[in-house]
Amino acid sequence: MKINDVIKKCIKIPGISIKQAEYSMELILNTKEGKGSMTFFSLFPGLSLAYIFINSPTWTAPDLRSDSSITKGPLLLNYCVTGRCEMILNNKNFVYIKDRELSLTECFAQKEYVYPKRIYEGLEFFIDIDTFTLENTWVQNEFSIDFRKISEMFCPHGSTYISTATHETEEILKKLWELYDFPASFAVIQMKIYTLALFSVLQNLEAIPKSQACTFFTESQVNIAKKVENIITSDLRLHHPAWELAEYFSISETSLKNYFRGVYGQNISVYLREMRMNKAGELLASTRLSVAEIAAQVGYLNQSKFASVFKKHFGVSPLEYRRTRHLDS
Missing domain, CATH: 1.10.10.60 (Homeodomain-like)
Incomplete structure (x- = not known):
């Protein structure tokens, strides 16, 4: 699956437009709910890097499942600089990537990307493994980078990997993030160098940090958390005790607090105080x-x-x- 095919599907979605430059393509989100941008740089045939800036609760994803020839998605590596992004696993459970965490997955995107805190900034690597393997034999020869091996290491049996970035990978990712403010003619060359370094480091990790994707929430639990958020923020003058909300949803107060913290990354009281301020x-x-x-x-x-x-x-x-x-x- 090529990135250009995905972008063509994206710009058919209402509220999303495209802006092309010499070295990049920028998808722009502009809806009544919020705004955002994803700027893609094609670094190698089959490998693109996107810089993501979101100020919106959601971003509609293209329906890639409509293409019956596609059996699974590309290899995606996401690194969260700030914010929180919702991901759906193959078993339909929900997990969340947050600050300084990276994820690797070949799962299809859900109908929409969800940002519970309405703010998200991060990097996304989009790797079409078949195209990269076929058209970049020199990379494999010179740097011994094998994306099929990386996929098997981090995403066995179609699983999703989420963990805090190691010190070495985080240093590379930070340098990549800083390149966004440099002139593209210079930055793209550096992006290529740091990208090869990043995947070389990941492939040669002696011990892969344990995936945190085991901390998941069901759709019903996520829905409860989102309904609670809507209730407590719809009128900031009102006060809703946690016990009252738990009683309304017929669950324990502890469960209610755990669901909310799992989705929004904060206790109800802290989240509500920030919204009020x-x-x-x-x-x-x-x-x-x-x-x-x-x-x-x-x-x-x-x-x-x-x-x-x-x-x-x-x-x-x-x-x-x-x-x-x-x-x-």
Whole structure:
């Protein structure tokens, strides 16, 4: 499966367009839910690298299963720089890749990529193993890189591998990430060098770190977590005790908290506090509401308590934050 075929399917999806440059192709997401971009650099025949920037809860994936000639997907390596991305395993269970973790899989993408925290930045390597093997014999001869071997090492029997990046692989991935800001004519050459180094390191690991993909959640558990998130954020003025939410879904309070933490990577209280503070910051910058009014809108009846939490979150008082934002505009 070639990356160009995938991109052609992507641009047929509403809200996704393409911008072509000399060294890259950029898929651009622009919908009412959010925005994002995936910038692809073709490094070798059969191997592309994408830089991903998402500010959206979802990104619709192309339906690759409609092609009956495709028996499995390409080898994908994802590295999360920041945020959280949902993945579905072959057994229909859900796992999550988060900051400083990498994943390798040949599973097809689900109907959409899901970003529970609405923010995601990362790298994705797209390897069409058959094409790479056929058209890059010099790479195999000079660097002994065998993607079939790498797939068998990390994804035996079609499994998905997720683990915190080792120190050596993380150093290479960080250098690759920094190249995005360099002129493409220079950066592409460096991307090729670091990419070969990365897969050489992965192939020659003496001990592969244990996959964390064993920590999974069922579809019903994920749905409960997402419904809880919708309930607690739909009106930030309201307070919903965990025991009350657990009772509503007929599960234990411990289970409810575990499902939520599994999907969103934070305790309910921490997640909700961040949502409240971010909304308060938005209101301070864009309205003339008083601090007391904003505090009430995000669920704080005590203005002093609100100001204390706000300063701890942003490092400045609400009035200082408003003043700074107005000076910057």
